[in-house]
Amino acid sequence: MIPDQPRPPDKITRLRGACFLLAAGLLAAVAARQMLPARWDEPVFPSRSMSRVLRISDYFSGLKHTRADTEIYLFEGREPGGAMLVMGGTHPNEPAGFLTAVLLAENLSVERGRVFVIPRANHSGFTHTEPGEAHPMSFAIPTSAGTRRFRCGCRFTNPLDQWPDPEVYLHHPSGQRLSGPETRNLNRSFPGRADGNFTERLAFAVTALIEREQIDLVMDLHEASPEYPVINAIVAHERAMDVAALANLTLQAEGISFALEPSPQNFHGLTHREIGDATPALAILMESANLMQGRLRGRCDAGLILDGKDPWYLAAARAGLLRVPYDEAGIPLDVRVGRHLAGIRAITDALNFISPDRAISLSGIPTYSEVQQRGVGAFLSPK
Ligand SMILES: [Zn+2]
Numbered sequence: 001m002i003p004d005q006p007r008p009p010d011k012i013t014r015l016r017g018a019c020f021l022l023a024a025g026l027l028a029a030v031a032a033r034q035m036l037p038a039r040w041d042e043p044v045f046p047s048r049s050m051s052r053v054l055r056i057s058d059y060f061s062g063l064k065h066t067r068a069d070t071e072i073y074l075f076e077g078r079e080p081g082g083a084m085l086v087m088g089g090t091h092p093n094e095p096a097g098f099l100t101a102v103l104l105a106e107n108l109s110v111e112r113g114r115v116f117v118i119p120r121a122n123h124s125g126f127t128h129t130e131p132g133e134a135h136p137m138s139f140a141i142p143t144s145a146g147t148r149r150f151r152c153g154c155r156f157t158n159p160l161d162q163w164p165d166p167e168v169y170l171h172h173p174s175g176q177r178l179s180g181p182e183t184r185n186l187n188r189s190f191p192g193r194a195d196g197n198f199t200e201r202l203a204f205a206v207t208a209l210i211e212r213e214q215i216d217l218v219m220d221l222h223e224a225s226p227e228y229p230v231i232n233a234i235v236a237h238e239r240a241m242d243v244a245a246l247a248n249l250t251l252q253a254e255g256i257s258f259a260l261e262p263s264p265q266n267f268h269g270l271t272h273r274e275i276g277d278a279t280p281a282l283a284i285l286m287e288s289a290n291l292m293q294g295r296l297r298g299r300c301d302a303g304l305i306l307d308g309k310d311p312w313y314l315a316a317a318r319a320g321l322l323r324v325p326y327d328e329a330g331i332p333l334d335v336r337v338g339r340h341l342a343g344i345r346a347i348t349d350a351l352n353f354i355s356p357d358r359a360i361s362l363s364g365i366p367t368y369s370e371v372q373q374r375g376v377g378a379f380l381s382p383k
Pocket of ligand 1: 222224
């Protein structure tokens with residue numbers, strides 16, 4: 001007996017199939033239109049006094065052709081002096097840290113010494129957005145040359161680059177135990193290792209840069225939630241404490257209040273601890289207050305990044321629950337970037353006072369009050 005041959009699909013079934021494929025294609029196209037720009041870096045327009053653009057893979061070739069590779073803007077003065085590294089975007093969900101480094105690269109002039117600026121320290125983290133947090137994918141800043149849009153990334157390396165996470169993350173070389181996803185946190189991965197995971201290799205490359213370029217001072221720019229205990233703070237390795245304390249006096253005299261925090265000796269993987277321990281550089285981290293990272297906020301959109309205004313935080317401030325002053329004026333991005341810039345100036349001046357033989361002479365950085373008067377966008381106009 002001949003088995004029944006499958007009947008070819010009728011016209012209606014074929015039509016349904018074609019419609020389904022067309023709808024899936026349209027959906028994929030719409031999603032791709034949103035997702036693809038996350039893979040493209042927004043341009044940075046370095047100031048005319050920049051000497052060269054380097055890449056982190058110049059210091060560790062194992063990162064070539066990976067999403068960890070990132071641009072480094074080098075400014076060299078005519079006179080020899082010290083060397084400084086400024087890192088933004090170690091945590092790509094902290095916009096003021098990243099944007100301060102961009103603004104610095106676009107305005108800086110160095111007369112003495114050398115300055116290395118990395119705006120996207122964890123470049124991979126800029127290619128995705130914090131899952132489950134409803135963060136905006138980007139934010140826009142008006143400038144005189146038009147609107148500039150910037151990515152809002154994730155605290156962690158993209159899982160497309162490093163996966164799966166272990167149950168427990170063991171920091172190398174201390175053996176400190178942290179939760180599994182911290183294995184993709186650049187600021188828990190220092191000093192790094194050449195044969196480690198993706199994020200450890202990136203940390204290793206940054207440490208290699210610091211050693212090869214004989215960096216005297218590292219400044220790592222961060223943000224944290226307003227209820228976090230270490231906020232509006234300068235965190236300094238014990239060897240950097242003199243420089244940080246002197247800078248803090250200058251900042252207090254200018255009316256800009258920072259807490260001075262010693263780097264905990266037993267909290268491993270962070271720049272201010274591991275770079276200070278593993279290299280001769282003085283290591284300092286700065287924190288500003290970012291509502292987007294907080295647990296108490298309501299709606300989280302690009303407006304919250306720009307103006308830092310939220311009714312729930314206002315209620316929390318009135319109940320005395322915050323670690324920073326907070327009122328109806330919010331904590332705008334202009335304030336947070338202005339604080340980081342003021343910190344960079346004060347810390348550089350303090351280094352110059354304490355180590356005049358390794359002085360670094362800078363100009364072109366707007367003051368805190370200039371940023372408040374004119375807004376961040378005034379200093380992000382391609383010239
Ligand atoms: Zn951070």
